[in-house]
Amino acid sequence: MTEVLVVGAGPAGLAAALAARARGAAVTLLDAADELGGQYWRHLPPQRPAARERALHHGWARFERMRRELEADPGCEVLTSAQVWAIEPADDDGRVGADGRLIDGGDRAVAGAAARAALVVHVLVGPVDGADRVARSIRPDALVLATGAHDRTLPFPGWDLPGVFTAGAAQALAKGERVAVGERVVVAGAGPFLLPVAASLAATGARVVGVHEANRPGRLAAGWLPRPWALIGAVGKAGELAGYAWNHVRHRIPYRTGSAVVAAHGTDRVEAVTIASLDRDWRPIAGTERRVEADAVCVSHGFTPRLELPIAAGCAITSDRFVVVDAGQGTSVAGVYAAGEITGIGGVDAALAEGAVAGHVAAGGSPTDAEISREMRARRTTTDFAGRIEASHGIRSGWTAWLDDDTLVCRCEEVPYGRLRATGDATCSTGLRSLKLTTRAGLGICQGRICGRTVEHLLGGDGGFADGVSTDRRPIAAPVRLAELAGASAPNRPEGHLRKETP
């Protein structure tokens, strides 16, 4: 029986696991979190039941159905609190070339006739960042990566103050804790995601004093709909209650396009922000600045796909930094599939369709099979969604005008913009590795997850660096304790095949 390992239990991963099971594969579905659903269906833990939790979510019934089905299925092992920290080539049969591809007949043109994945996935199972997690090494026949994306927040003066959050943080706290990040909250950045965040905040008792979309109406209209206000329709996806809250308060929440939070103020916490109007390239327009009191600011300018695992698996990455996939969601590496936001920021519908296709093909099916024709159609119709988001909301270069020399770019290593530039100028270095080691930007504990793309841009590397290095490559995909490493199971030991019994 084909063994399929699905990494990530958000919409794409859940759909992949179900489709692989439907095709008869034995499935292991794992996620670093202790609950299924990913960031999209981030929810209250079982210790905190709520009669109407569904009201906070879009598609909650579907999620519950998927979860129930997988948890009840003896052919699917659900492994939560499971952190993948490394993927390495399996060299038991010597079939793997230096680039991670199969040497003998691994022709990816034949989607569906997939060769076995030649990889070992190393997992630690236990409390988040615990010291005594249980090591597992899994050698699947096929691997589906559905690791999702996280907020990308551009730096601005004061963004390191407590009280400044990513929009995703506000959403996670609202849905997963029923905690509102503040009482007077400003939401800012770019993208349709800002609206559901504002709605969730409102549904959690916060007062949203403004939503600021950096892009101007013309650009939004070009990418979306004739009337940018129709964007409010996106709120429909925020869940019944959030949608209700939004509708209830929308007339009191200014939704401003072409404006941004360009600074946060306060000594030890945020007390106010400066809002400014932006030109079409996101350059603040002088004279438009105004100060707004707030005790929390939620800012996101888009999403960054979580690429460390695809890169560790050897998957080819596109020039705009997503995983390359074929019609069956197959990556450039035999037996490895990708679905969801790591193949393009396409939203939940795309993730569900791609996940189903990936799971089906990973389990030995073909993208032309009748049982996934619906998903293949959905996949096609959602394909241009990512392009529309990028066209409407993508980051424009003028934002650097709101940086000061002492604005931190790398939060972990506290590298300010001025020093970053001065060091780059002093060394004249053309390699990202050298630039990181001389500036220290991206070397801290988050390993450039927050600042990486920004550092690359500010150092002039939008077209790539001379050394071919990218901040997305993290062979250690999550921190691991030295003692855990010392006890790591050697690849391909018998326990590497460990899994629960399948029918």
Next chain:
Amino acid sequence: MGYDVAVIGAGIVGAACARALAAEGLRVVVLERDAAASGTTGRGEGNLLVSDKGPGPELVLAQRAAALWPGTVAALADELGPDFPAVEYEPKGGLVVATTEQGAEPLAAFAQTQRAAGVDARVIGVDDALALEPHLARGITAAVHYPEDAQVQPVVATEALLASARRHGAEVRTGVEVTGALRDAQGRLRGVATTAGEIAADRVVLAAGPWTGEISSRLGAHLPVRPRRGMVLVTTRMPHRVFRKVYDGDYFGATQSSDAALQTSSVVESTAAGTVLVGSSREQVGFDDRMRVEVLRQVAAKALRLFPFLSGASVMRAYGGFRPYMPDHLPVIGADHRLDGLWHATGHEGAGIGLSLATAELIAAGIAGRAAPIDPSPFSPQRASLAPHLAEEAA
């Protein structure tokens, strides 16, 4: 119009050579396929060690280098000013320990031979070792303190050497790969063909580290330098508890071994950023740069034998690189006897960061036709110990 010297490779050895040659008043160009410090240099720990070298020419080179580093660091700081990041030169000293009863005696005996060669190698008691490194494992059996060992941030040092070279008129061209030799009618090297066109130079200094094998073949004078893979783990920032460069006595054995199979030994040190670097491994796997969990496991396990407190340390990054390995365990520094105009500065295995300055001094003296402060002949490509390997390659 050509250059006096083309240096191939902008790692620390090439950078040091470029600076030394430019300081001689020569017109220098540095040709780098990728970016400065993007190869071996950027993947090392920044060791400036005398402790791991037994009496012999490499130790003499290391001692010369150790003498050159403090003055060079000061000169670079003066020259480049406060805006240039610090090279993090730290004469922190090394502490070599034995973790077994059998390991104790050889460690002390080795130190004795080093002392005879002028190394400050102090055999100390276990209590004194614990006073120097209070978090060291209780079970160590012997220790030698080497106050002359030091550390530097190798990438910043390389960039600083290159910046200094530029101030002396050198050009640094990155993204330029050498594809072949240009020869005159007599067969003498007169420059190199590159992906950016032909570059004329009276002399060519090949400082391509582990890639020297390939480049030297392209130039028509192969040198048997092979890549030897190594991996280092980096922890998150933590309270400062490792004060010197601390390694177990196995390390020396691993550096001198010719075994291609995986060998690990423990090398632990803190950095200026508060992280701890945990090494090291050696294996010959070609240029395969994929991370291997088994290597990490062995490195981690051995580090815990030295510093049990590290068990809860979080490893956030691992990086690997390729050391330029010579079959006779000596760097190659000097003029090639087969191709007039070609000079070598390579094959330093894991010691290139420290040895770079002394290597550059030898190269500069050689090209200028001056006597060098130390005898260059042991490093010559013509040396007897290398001859069978050159013959083997030729056959």
Next chain:
Amino acid sequence: MSARMLPAGSDPIRPGPTAPVTIHVDGEPVTGAAGQTIAGIVLANGRLAWRRTSSDGRPRGLFCGIGVCFDCIVTVNGDRDVRACQRRACDGDVVSSQHDELPEVHR
């Protein structure tokens, strides 16, 4: 003016009863609902920052909320670098804030 948990009585999703969980943060007992993360409990109790940065000693708390930025790391029962936004609180957890100073370096 701070982060706070929506009182159960006014939460329209009609939450059921929860069990209390008490953790000790820098020696102070702090109580939340079972199932909350450490960051959720600390935030809901009005503390917005708990770490201090290494270079500038600046306050930091939760930023990304989904385990990516590591700004919120704390020491839990002796284990360093635990992401407070991801770790569920267990009754009796001893949490201490981190301030990891840079080593003294002689340059």
